[in-house]
Amino acid sequence: QEQLVESGGGVVQPGRSLRLSCAASGFPFSVYGMHWVRQAPGKGLEWVAVTSSDGSIKKYVDSVKGRFTISRDNSKNTLYLQMNSLRPEDTAVYYCAKASRLIFGVPSGMDIWGQGTTVTVSS
Amino acid sequence: DIVMSQSPLSLPVTPGEPASISCRSSQSLLYSNGHNYLDWYLQKPGQSPQLLIYLGSNRASGVPDRFSGSGSGTDFTLEISRVETDDVGVYYCIQALQTPYTFGQGTKLEIK
Numbered sequence: 001q002e003q004l005v006e007s008g009g010g011v012v013q014p015g016r017s018l019r020l021s022c023a024a025s026g027f028p029f030s031v032y033g034m035h036w037v038r039q040a041p042g043k044g045l046e047w048v049a050v051t052s053s054d055g056s057i058k059k060y061v062d063s064v065k066g067r068f069t070i071s072r073d074n075s076k077n078t079l080y081l082q083m084n085s086l087r088p089e090d091t092a093v094y095y096c097a098k099a100s101r102l103i104f105g106v107p108s109g110m111d112i113w114g115q116g117t118t119v120t121v122s123s
Numbered sequence: 124d125i126v127m128s129q130s131p132l133s134l135p136v137t138p139g140e141p142a143s144i145s146c147r148s149s150q151s152l153l154y155s156n157g158h159n160y161l162d163w164y165l166q167k168p169g170q171s172p173q174l175l176i177y178l179g180s181n182r183a184s185g186v187p188d189r190f191s192g193s194g195s196g197t198d199f200t201l202e203i204s205r206v207e208t209d210d211v212g213v214y215y216c217i218q219a220l221q222t223p224y225t226f227g228q229g230t231k232l233e234i235k
Binding site: 035037044045046047050059060061062095100103104106108109110111113114115116 | 171213
């Protein structure tokens with residue numbers, strides 16, 4: 001059974017850092033691109049970042065460029081999101097999701113989602 | 124960036140009745156391979172989003188055939204032929220053609 005389990009969320013002060021993890025199981029992790037998507041309290045979904053299966057391609061939404069880094073360790077079947085210089089507007093539930101296809105060589109689509117981990121940025 | 128617009132934002136429906144959600148994109152989502160890069164998701168209360176429809180009109184595995192997707196280019200529709208109580212939640216469309224991938228605002232379906 002394909003499964004994604006996020007961890008690493010918590011309460012952090014503005015300007016500090018946090019690293020999220022997403023453990024994958026039930027599918028060949030190294031074959032698929034992976035996404036991070038977030039949802040602020042009471043709001044809609046926002047795509048954050050994507051990485052290709054080998055980690056060579058990384059794309060970000062403008063609001064996190066230069067502050068967040070997506071990465072993966074295929075030997076550990078784990079996806080990461082390093083979040084630096086956190087802002088109150090980064091407060092959200094963060095989901096990892098498995099990409100289902102490629103477009104222009106970039107992973108696209110999300111067919112499996114984790115349960116999410118909550119990040120709260122507050123002083 | 125491609126802007127996605129959904130309507131309506133709130134959709135009260137009587138069980139057994141049909142429902143329809145519209146999604147429009149600011150640019151065509153039709154790729155040269157003939158596929159429309161538009162997906163639909165349902166987020167049930169307290170749950171993670173789940174894939175319903177991919178590439179405009181293909182039902183994901185396990186999705187009841189009450190759900191159907193149609194449209195091309197910039198105009199898309201999700202239809203539920205007969206709404207059931209288990210269908211409540213927020214429905215999102217997303218353009219999956221180019222980064223940043225962008226979602227619609229969401230349509231909240233509730234039972235009358």
